[in-house]
Amino acid sequence: MQYGVITITDVDATDEKATRKLCEKIGPIHNTFFGYFWVFGVNTEEDETDDRQDTAYSNEEIGLHNDGTYFEQTPGIQVFHCLVPAKVGGETILSDGFYAAEKLRQNYPEYFEILSKVPIEHHYLEGMSDRFENASVKLYSRSIAPVITCFNGKIVQVRLNPYDRAPFRTLNFSPNSEKTALETIKFYEAYEKFSQLCNAPEAAIKIALKPGTVIFIDNYRVFHSRTEFQGSRKMCGCYLSRDNFLAKVRPLLKIDEL
Ligand SMILES: [Fe+2]
Known part of the structure; x- marks a missing residue:
């Protein structure tokens, strides 16, 4: 709530099962036509490619954005877990x-x-x-x-x-x-001008997602981007229901934080 981003560490990264279980424990997964829980990325060895027409399924640089701006109900919380990081590049930039x-x-x-x-x-x-x-x-x-x-x-x-x-x-x-x-x-x-302010160093941080650390991003507040990468990279993640998450969190907050 304070920063719009939080991580949970020491999550099993051998496959996506532990991440999915963790997410379901926090709150209901916000399902869309992209699926309930995704495993995606680029596998250069097996030449597997997703046919989704979305930049997330490529290896090129993606600028700052938040997800699901085309949905009537914007996904509330975005979850990423990098199961296999790219050898070069693929860092995440987060902007408040x-x-x-x-x-x-x-x-x-x-x-x-x-x-x-x-x-x-x-x-x-x-x-x-x-x-x-x-x-x-x-x-x-x-x-x-x-x-x-x-x-x-x-x-x-x-x-x-x-x-x-x-x-x-x-x-x-x-x-x-x-x-x-x-x-x-x-x-x-x-x-x-707004885009410039979002991209200013004082508003953004660059991090390298790594296996074992799951990141939860407030998709109503924090923008994300990804640098270009080379080689294979495997990610998993989902959206979480914002309403259900906040319903659990609000009883723990002070009145002026509601
Ligand atoms: Fe995105």
């Missing part, structure tokens, strides 16, 4: 989105206003490239919400995922009007 959003509010209030007011659309498309040729659409998930969500002035959720941004269809202005153009430019200025 609440910290960056507060910096934005303090130093660029106009941008904060835009990002907490303008709804934007995220989507996940699978099998959509040939949609009009053979209608092989498999999955189309989308959600519309602002980048920063506040309640009574308190930041309660941030969303940053340039990979899953949909075409900008949420501004309610005439497509050819000067006002629309200015609003769009202002939005992207605000989005870029």
Whole structure:
């Protein structure tokens, strides 16, 4: 609750079973079309590849983002366990989105206003490239919400995922009007500034996930990224139900922490 990230060490990493059991002990797993519990990565020796159209299933660098911005119900807690680390690269970068959003509010209030007011659309498309040729659409998930969500002035959720941004269809202005153009430019200025603040060294840390250590990330607050890697790498993980987790945690908190 304080940092948005916690680790549990000394977990068996010979396969995914112990991690899955640990997660189920903490709270119900938040199931999605990606599956209940995932084992994923790159196996260069067996040339196994996942056919998911998502950067998580590759070895290229992935910039800061949080997951599931295209779901109506954003996954609350993200769990990763690196069962086999890459020989080179593959480090994880974590960034405190609440910290960056507060910096934005303090130093660029106009941008904060835009990002907490303008709804934007995220989507996940699978099998959509040939949609009009053979209608092989498999999955189309989308959600519309602002980048920063506040309640009574308190930041309660941030969303940053340039990979899953949909075409900008949420501004309610005439497509050819000067006002629309200015609003769009202002939005992207605000989005870029927020991204810069999230990527600033003071907001982010780089860590190497290792076998035996399971990391739990508050997906409403903390963004993650991954550096490029070479060789095989095997991960497992899942999403946990935020509601069920918080229901267990709240009785342990002070009134002002609720
Ligand atoms: Fe991710």
